[in-house]
Amino acid sequence: MSDGTTARPALDTVEHAAKTPEAAQPWKELGLKEDEYARIREILDRRPTGAELAMYSVMWSEHCSYKSSKVHLKQFGEKAPQTDALLVGIGENAGVVDVGQGYAVTFKIESHNHPSYIEPYQGAATGVGGIVRDILAMGARPVAVMDPLRFGAADHPDTKRVLPGVVAGIGGYGNCLGLPNIGGEVVFDPCYQGNPLVNALCVGVMKHEDIHLAKASGAGNKVILYGARTGGDGIGGVSVLASETFDATGPSRRPAVQVGDPFQEKLLIECTLEIFAEKLVAGIQDLGGAGLSCATSELASAGSGGMRVELDTVPLRDATLSPEEILMSESQERMCAIVEPDKVGRFLEICEKWDVIATVIGEVTEGSRLEIFWHGEQIVDVPPRSVAHEGPTYHRPFARPAWQDALQADDAGALPRPAGTDELRKQVLAVVGSPNQASKAWVTDQYDRFVQGNTILAQPEDSGVVRIDPDTNLGVALATDGNGRYTKLDPYAGAQLALAEAYRNVAATGAKPLAVSDCLNFGSPEDPAVMWQFAEATRGLADACRTLGTPVTGGNVSLYNQTGDAAIHPTPVVAVLGVIDDVSRRTPMAFAQQGQLLLLLGE
Amino acid sequence: MTARIGVVTFPGTLDDRDTQRAVRLAGAEAVPLWHRDKDVLGVDAVVLPGGFSYGDYLRAGAISRFSPVMATVIEQAHAGMPVLGICNGFQVLCEAHLLPGAMLRNTGLHFVCRDQKLRVETAGTAWTAEYEAGQEISIPLKNIDGRYTADERTLDELEAEGRVAFRYATAGAAADGYGNPNGSLRDIAGISNAAGNVVGLMPHPEHAVEPLTGTGRTDGLAFFTSVIKKLVSA
Amino acid sequence: MARVVVDVMLKPEILDPQGQAVQRALPRLGFEGISDVRQGKRFELEVEGPVDEAALARIREMAETFLANTVIEDFDVKVES
Amino acid sequence: MARVVVDVMLKPEILDPQGQAVQRALPRLGFEGISDVRQGKRFELEVEGPVDEAALARIREMAETFLANTVIEDFDVKVES
Numbered sequence: 001m002s003d004g005t006t007a008r009p010a011l012d013t014v015e016h017a018a019k020t021p022e023a024a025q026p027w028k029e030l031g032l033k034e035d036e037y038a039r040i041r042e043i044l045d046r047r048p049t050g051a052e053l054a055m056y057s058v059m060w061s062e063h064c065s066y067k068s069s070k071v072h073l074k075q076f077g078e079k080a081p082q083t084d085a086l087l088v089g090i091g092e093n094a095g096v097v098d099v100g101q102g103y104a105v106t107f108k109i110e111s112h113n114h115p116s117y118i119e120p121y122q123g124a125a126t127g128v129g130g131i132v133r134d135i136l137a138m139g140a141r142p143v144a145v146m147d148p149l150r151f152g153a154a155d156h157p158d159t160k161r162v163l164p165g166v167v168a169g170i171g172g173y174g175n176c177l178g179l180p181n182i183g184g185e186v187v188f189d190p191c192y193q194g195n196p197l198v199n200a201l202c203v204g205v206m207k208h209e210d211i212h213l214a215k216a217s218g219a220g221n222k223v224i225l226y227g228a229r230t231g232g233d234g235i236g237g238v239s240v241l242a243s244e245t246f247d248a249t250g251p252s253r254r255p256a257v258q259v260g261d262p263f264q265e266k267l268l269i270e271c272t273l274e275i276f277a278e279k280l281v282a283g284i285q286d287l288g289g290a291g292l293s294c295a296t297s298e299l300a301s302a303g304s305g306g307m308r309v310e311l312d313t314v315p316l317r318d319a320t321l322s323p324e325e326i327l328m329s330e331s332q333e334r335m336c337a338i339v340e341p342d343k344v345g346r347f348l349e350i351c352e353k354w355d356v357i358a359t360v361i362g363e364v365t366e367g368s369r370l371e372i373f374w375h376g377e378q379i380v381d382v383p384p385r386s387v388a389h390e391g392p393t394y395h396r397p398f399a400r401p402a403w404q405d406a407l408q409a410d411d412a413g414a415l416p417r418p419a420g421t422d423e424l425r426k427q428v429l430a431v432v433g434s435p436n437q438a439s440k441a442w443v444t445d446q447y448d449r450f451v452q453g454n455t456i457l458a459q460p461e462d463s464g465v466v467r468i469d470p471d472t473n474l475g476v477a478l479a480t481d482g483n484g485r486y487t488k489l490d491p492y493a494g495a496q497l498a499l500a501e502a503y504r505n506v507a508a509t510g511a512k513p514l515a516v517s518d519c520l521n522f523g524s525p526e527d528p529a530v531m532w533q534f535a536e537a538t539r540g541l542a543d544a545c546r547t548l549g550t551p552v553t554g555g556n557v558s559l560y561n562q563t564g565d566a567a568i569h570p571t572p573v574v575a576v577l578g579v580i581d582d583v584s585r586r587t588p589m590a591f592a593q594q595g596q597l598l599l600l601l602g603e
Numbered sequence: 604m605t606a607r608i609g610v611v612t613f614p615g616t617l618d619d620r621d622t623q624r625a626v627r628l629a630g631a632e633a634v635p636l637w638h639r640d641k642d643v644l645g646v647d648a649v650v651l652p653g654g655f656s657y658g659d660y661l662r663a664g665a666i667s668r669f670s671p672v673m674a675t676v677i678e679q680a681h682a683g684m685p686v687l688g689i690c691n692g693f694q695v696l697c698e699a700h701l702l703p704g705a706m707l708r709n710t711g712l713h714f715v716c717r718d719q720k721l722r723v724e725t726a727g728t729a730w731t732a733e734y735e736a737g738q739e740i741s742i743p744l745k746n747i748d749g750r751y752t753a754d755e756r757t758l759d760e761l762e763a764e765g766r767v768a769f770r771y772a773t774a775g776a777a778a779d780g781y782g783n784p785n786g787s788l789r790d791i792a793g794i795s796n797a798a799g800n801v802v803g804l805m806p807h808p809e810h811a812v813e814p815l816t817g818t819g820r821t822d823g824l825a826f827f828t829s830v831i832k833k834l835v836s837a
Numbered sequence: 838m839a840r841v842v843v844d845v846m847l848k849p850e851i852l853d854p855q856g857q858a859v860q861r862a863l864p865r866l867g868f869e870g871i872s873d874v875r876q877g878k879r880f881e882l883e884v885e886g887p888v889d890e891a892a893l894a895r896i897r898e899m900a901e902t903f904l905a906n907t908v909i910e911d912f913d914v915k916v917e918s
Numbered sequence: 919m920a921r922v923v924v925d926v927m928l929k930p931e932i933l934d935p936q937g938q939a940v941q942r943a944l945p946r947l948g949f950e951g952i953s954d955v956r957q958g959k960r961f962e963l964e965v966e967g968p969v970d971e972a973a974l975a976r977i978r979e980m981a982e983t984f985l986a987n988t989v990i991e992d993f994d995v996k997v998e999s
């Protein structure tokens with residue numbers, strides 16, 4: 001491999017940064033605010049190096065730091081109902097729930113909205129890949145996926161581009177991993193025209209003792225990066241930095257789009273599960289958004305010591321990548337593990353067995369700093385917590401929008417009633433014929449719902465059910481629901497309705513609802529009306545979770561879902577997980593035989 | 604004696620554990636086999652399960668076909684050992700020339716997952732003896748490269764020699780699982796070699812072995828009981 | 838009737854899992870000395886009428902908007918003799 | 919380092935639904951005058967060392983046994999200049 005670095009002008013080392021405090025830095029182009037940049041300088045007591053600036057900028061982004069949402073998300077913890085079922089709560093890659101018989105289940109729902117609009121197939125595919133790695137990183141075998149989707153008008157030309165690509169991407173990736181797709185949603189509404197919602201859920205199963213956490217402890221333990229080689233994926237923004245600082249000949253073209261390799265991910269799953277089975281890891285983290293920056297800083301931040309990484313040992317797909325770009329790359333299908341020295345050999349052997357590239361890139365240190373080196377020169381020296389866990393927090397202003405009253409006043413009671421049977425007939429047909437009511441078979445037929453041989457219920461059921469132990473028939477049920485129109489009318493109640501529907505769907509199968517994961521899809525947090533919707537929806541969801549006794553165990557916030565000034569309907573998508581002790585006693589939706597009685601429960 | 608049936612895992616194989624379960628449910632011992640090992644551990648029969656071995660990159664089955672385990676499977680298949688290829692396994696058998704023809708992208712160009720009606724065309728193979736010719740069964744189908752193709756002469760030969768093992772049943776409505784789902788020539792869903800010990804098909808019998816899972820039918824179990832009966836009585 | 842070929846390849850910086858799978862298989866099959874493999878698509882178009890500049894411009898537009906996904910792919914249009 | 923290209927196309931008598939889907943879509947997108955479309959694969963191989971007759975013979979063998987399935991596909995090997 002050619003050594004591209006020698007051709008570059010001086011490396012922006014820690015030493016160099018200390019000596020050149022006045023050097024101009026492209027913090028603005030990287031999306032940092034002036035006070036955020038000032039805070040970084042304060043934390044470090046000098047200007048950041050290019051690599052440090054890249055790390056902070058991406059870790060302090062809305063996407064990674066939850067800076068606009070975390071003051072509201074706190075309620076999920078504060079109001080969490082008392083439950084013995086929660087083994088790992090919010091904060092880890094995914095929450096873990098005790099389902100009895102020594103089994104634990106982890107599940108989480110995440111969004112990949114923006115990438116899926118730009119490149120529907122790959123955006124949706126890598127969305128599935130990301131959530132599956134989250135679940136894997138907890139120590140679990142992924143056992144099923146679900147995909148709540150929202151598109152623009154069904155007959156809009158751009159929906160014809162986005163929908164087939166998204167569905168093919170989810171199918172292409174999930175089918176190739178061997179994960180049964182046990183449910184989801186397809187909703188059409190013009191508000192999602194320029195901003196489809198592609199949410200993906202994954203559920204995984206493990207024994208209690210197999211739970212793994214993302215932390216780096218034990219000085220001398222090795223940091224192993226394994227999976228795909230690192231390429232220039234998803235680092236569009238950071239290229240600004242690389243080019244300005246190091247490469248005066250102009251910015252290199254780096255793709256913002258990532259291409260997924262489900263085959264590589266399948267190998268990663270099997271390889272990782274074998275590594276877990278032999279108890280070879282002390283800590284583990286998947287690489288998702290913000291790539292190595294995120295994995296190294298989070299592992300080090302959650303652990304007890306520091307970490308030292310030799311960045312030039314990272315296997316590359318593109319030898320010309322700068323250190324900043326390597327730190328930022330969002331190349332898919334990679335994991336980072338902390339391994340005791342005497343277990344490294346066996347770890348590498350298992351990777352070799354599965355044709356997975358694995359490299360020791362560093363080690364846990366006695367200290368308390370995250371230190372990164374490039375060909376022997378230090379380019380990062382930071383307190384890891386300041387990068388990973390102590391990002392900025394915003395108390396953004398929020399206000400009930402002026403139009404909310406008018407919107408609520410405009411209720412269906414004011415609509416004209418059908419004049420005669422003809423009109424009634426027309427209206428019924430219009431409802432029945434609307435795309436939102438149509439059969440979803442075109443979508444679900446493209447997803448494998450049988451693989452793994454444990455699917456008890458899938459489409460067209462309101463909940464998916466999978467068996468997790470064939471010997472005892474223990475199983476879990478899952479449903480996702482959300483209604484942007486209700487939530488727009490009343491964000492507090494809308495979020496609760498989403499929870500209530502998913503809860504009912506799970507309960508109706510015969511399962512006992514245990515826990516909640518949510519994906520909060522909203523517009524721009526800089527709009528006080530959107531922020532109000534967000535505040536109300538989270539408050540509603542947290543209150544309802546307390547009432548129902550089902551804690552939120554994790555989830556995802558997706559903001560800036562808007563086209564120009566027009567935000568999508570506020571769309572909290574809520575997933576409920578339940579346990580069913582004997583899946584042979586599940587209740588399917590359909591009438592089983594003639595002569596059965598129909599009962600209506602509730603008012 | 605308990606029959607020992609090997610189930611091969613290639614990188615990217617998905618249905619290996621399900622197939623092992625089906626083998627056990629049918630009453631045999633399931634023996635995991637690894638693609639890198641030439642040794643098939645003295646098994647009595649081999650199943651190449653479904654999945655996306657090597658991601659189905661290049662062509663489905665094209666890379667797996669060259670694995671060390673396949674060298675042995677090919678040799679033993681020629682010597683008469685029963686071999687079943689399911690979905691990706693069928694594709695591997697075609698690429699390995701143990702079965703004639705090839706699989707192409709479905710004519711609809713989409714992945715198709717459904718409960719598929721099949722007509723058993725022959726009970727004269729190692730894997731279909733417990734069925735009756737003409738019997739209709741229903742088992743899950745799930746693939747994107749399932750269109751069976753061969754030249755006219757090969758097709759005529761297969762028909763003449765009674766080597767079309769399964770056809771997609773086309774008599775009823777698509778919603779009930781009837782019809783040719785992928786454009787396979789002559790509605791062929793599965794075939795056998797001349798000796799009848801090697802069978803390949805696209806649908807998944809291993810997902811139709813328990814009343815509780817999959818489609819709730821057990822129509823696929825007879826694949827495994829057929830071969831077990833043959834092995835045990837041999 | 839003339840034939841125009843449109844080759845569509847993933848951009849060099851984009852991951853090509855298919856090409857990689859082929860490349861990794863080659864040594865196992867006994868083929869050495871191939872340092873990289875990229876896999877793309879080839880479209881053969883049979884064009885009615887003359888393939889003049891105007892026709893080629895149209896085909897280039899077709900490649901750009903339809904045959905290739907220029908977010909991740911590059912394309913190349915050639916007249917086959 | 920030289921580049922060798924292997925083009926793999928379905929045999930003419932084999933149905934090519936991908937090519938057909940493209941062809942059917944073209945008039946709807948406003949592209950007329952394309953009477954047939956076939957879609958195949960293009961492999962770009964980076965070859966170490968000289969691409970002499972021996973190297974080409976090896977690549978042809980690789981195409982025949984591996985890159986193409988000659989039951990359904992034809993292939994063509996070219997050195998790219």
Ligand SMILES: Nc1ncnc2c1ncn2[C@@H]1O[C@H](COP(=O)(O)OP(=O)(O)O)[C@@H](O)[C@H]1O
Pocket residue numbers: 146147148149181182183184185186437438439440443444447458459460461462463
């Ligand atoms: N995107 C999707 N992925 C997987 N399954 C889906 C998807 N959309 C809908 N489904 C499934 O299709 C079935 C019918 O969905 P839907 O018509 O929305 O039902 P309902 O209106 O009763 O919720 C359900 O089982 C649902 O889980």
